[in-house]
Amino acid sequence: MRSVKTTEQSRLSGIMSQRTERRGIHVDQSDLLCKKGCGYYGNAAWQGLCSKCWREEYQRVRQKQIQDDWALAEKLQREEEAAYASSHGAQTQSHAQSTAPHSVHVSLGPFSKFEEKKTNEKTRKVTTVKKFFSPSSRTAPKKETQEGKSSSPSISRHASFDTDQVSKDFVDFLKNLQKPGREIHKQCRAFIVNMSSKKDLSADELSECVQDFYQNMSDRLMGHFKGSSDSVEQVMDQVEKYIMSRLYKSVFCPETSDDENKDLVTQNRIRALHWVTIQMLCVSMDEEIPEVSENVVKAITDIIEMDSKRVPRDKLGCITRCSKHIFSAIRITMNEPASADDFLPALIYIVLKANPPRLQSNIQYITRFCNPSRLMTGEDGYYFTNLCCAAAFIEKLDAQSLNLSPEEFDRYMSGQASPRFNSSEGDWPHAGSAPDVTATNPVLAQLNHNLELLSGLSSKQERLMEAAQSLQADLLSWPESVQREVHGILEKYPLEIQSCTASAIDANNTDNDNLPPPLTPQVFAG
């Protein structure tokens, strides 16, 4: 039993530390606030600033990034030209051509960049650009070596590295489409530039712009692919990825929206509901089964990870992965595939447990900027819709939704009481008949044991507190009583002060009474 207990203990403490780690962001209020001291909440993703301060702080950086993105597009174009040239000229020459403009671009200031762009524009008009999206088979091996060069560590553009990669991927993808690919690229670039000039639009208007763009793009693609929805979808996924990676910073939780406040409300709400148990939600997941708790942890990780993705589809991917883990957890618990009736409560439970960062902002962002066909109908859309339901349920959750009396609910909500772990054990759908689950279940036994210890501790602490308080009262009254005593004595034996002046010890008027008898010379015989 000893050894069992210790492993249980270590497992429990493992769970505890996981939890505190996960929830660590909420613990210290001062850590949460914007580093600029404006009083709003900051966010790690915004380097500890609030959205407003972050925006101001990085406006300049963003402007630069847009410039960089443009420059990169130009660069990619030049590389293509170089690659094309190399397929005609000598290998060495192509290398010189491909690396030279690149290093120039890195080391020179904006003015020369502008010059470069201009000259480039000229050459583009000539012939080489036609090969921008030339079939990749011809240039593929060359491209490899160039990529190795361009991603060398000497380039100090860490901030936009991700978007660089996205641009590259996008161009690579579009190359396979040849001529229409070039057109798509042009359209997307124009759209991004256009959007970056529309900073003051409301969230809905931003969404409308992007959705209109998706709509137009997919209409055109539909014509091009002669109605093959699969091909259209494939291109649209890439378009979404490219566009939203660029726009993310300016349109996620935009200043003009209420998203940030909603995030705070939801976050606080979930924290206030910390006492909700898996049994109250009637969730068919038994976390004592290691495989189940593993899936639960993975589901929580996935849903938290959603906030770190930029592309709506990638965020959806996190939700889908989270959902699949939940399905696994239910299937293992029930020994049967899960249905919608099992899934939604379990997802609610996971959301409560994870308290995913910026949940509302993420839901809104996906809703506004995801490619609609995916969101409306497909499997990802199903899970996303369930997440919306879970968020709505949590928002409106009351006593009735947990099968509690309003009094109970209020007491839990105010922290006056917390649900006993063993009071609702009968609710376990599969363990139902066992009369004393505590006896058979070491974790529950451990929990009960810990609860007892805790309540013992709390009563001890209460006693200690009482003692401390009486000590404090004693200490406060002590000087008073001393004073009173002194006063009494003084009254009993009033001091009669005789007027006296300070005097030297051997002055004539010294009060002889107070002095020891004067030393008199003594003569010793002998």
Added chain:
Amino acid sequence: MSAMRVDAKVVMLGKESVGKTSLVERYVHHRFLVGPYQNTIGAAFVAKTIQMGEKVVTLGIWDTAGSERYEAMSRIYYRGARAAVVCYDLTDSSSFQRARFWVKELQNCEEHCKIYLCGTKSDLIEGDRSLRQIDYHDVQDFAEEIGAQHFETSSKTGNNVDDIFQKVAEDYNSTAFQYMTEETGIDLGQKKDSYFYTCCHNN
């Protein structure tokens, strides 16, 4: 992560235990499960591909949580659906009242969603006619009034199960074609009040 592309969203609606999950289970996996776990069979989302002559239509079938405690959330579920299979239990008249409720909801909130009324558990009344609580002709009249299709199915025997989804796919196919010719593929008028501007937040 490349999930299957889906053409149309089909939601299953109806009171708890009318047999929504069983219907999907029968249609997709051709089975009917009985036993202690019978109300937990199936999956929540299934994509089913249907061959329609030369064309292929993929239906995304959305099962919904039946419990009353989630009823307030069900609007979020059926948003953007092209078809709703509104189920009622032929042996339970209260379930038909709920079906009427869903119909009203759909008419108010999702005008582009076609409605399919589905009386379930027809095998039970075949065994014992006195169990029938919902008259066929009453429902037929109601269906005509609201412009809906009407089926009676059994997930136990499989009777009429394929037919109802086949009809859903056919209707989708013909309306999709209609959209294409009439408005070059897109219904822009639908956009403003669509899913994307409301989601679960009423702003």
